[in-house]
Amino acid sequence: MTKLAVIENKISAVKKYLKILDGYKKHSRKEIENDLNIRGAVERYLYLAAQATIDLAESLIAYKNFRKPTTMSEAFYILNEEKIIPAELTAKMVGLVGFRNIVAHDYEKIDYDIVYDILQNRLEDIKKFLTKLLNLK
8 A cells, every 4th residue: 555545545534534423423412421332432533533533644644754753743743843743733632642542552541631632622633733734746
């Protein structure tokens, strides 16, 4: 598979997870926290959306032959250095990496106010990231 095909697959995956998550926006914060099935689905799809976004950033870096990141967060800093994304979006994407790490490793410490905020408001940050990448020349 070519590097460009990998990027296209990652974009498709991010879009798929965002669409699935849109279906969970109808649930209240309390429903998400208290219903094990909804909670598990929201946590998993937020994790997958975050991971696919990180993978997309890393794939773009490889495609463009930018310096190799040593951490997931660094991928977004590199895209900022290369003028692909602005500083404000970089900070939001780094925050997404932090959330992904909590879901993956510290799942007992998940703050459902944050989960609900990401579901209701922060998915737009991922959409902005996609828009930036899709508008590259």
